[in-house]
Amino acid sequence: xxKLGIALLVIGLIITLFTGFNFITREKVVDLGSVEISxxxxxxxxxxxxxxxxxxxxxxxxxxFGNKKLS
Numbered sequence: 001x002x003k004l005g006i007a008l009l010v011i012g013l014i015i016t017l018f019t020g021f022n023f024i025t026r027e028k029v030v031d032l033g034s035v036e037i038s039x040x041x042x043x044x045x046x047x048x049x050x051x052x053x054x055x056x057x058x059x060x061x062x063x064x065f066g067n068k069k070l071s
Contacts, residue, residue, distance in 0.1 A: 001066030008059025016052030020045055 023043050030037040 001062055005059045005061075005063035005066055008062060009056055010059075012052045012054070012056030012059055014052070015047070015055060016049045019047060019049050 021044075023045070025041050025043060026038050027041050028036065029039050
């Protein structure tokens with residue numbers, strides 16, 4: 001459980017620091033037989049930094065309470 005908690009803390013930190021990323025897709029604009037015109041479109045995927053904070057909180061709770069036995 002300790003490795004999982006540390007991994008969640010690191011992933012949460014990365015999500016908090018980097019709130020999104022760009023990726024490019026190519027779209028066909030015109031397709032006339034052998035003539036093809038395409039356009040590169042920039043897409044931005046973003047998320048809230050609060051998601052990273054929640055993931056870090058879950059990682060911290062996993063580190064603190066993960067090794068306790070329930071009996």
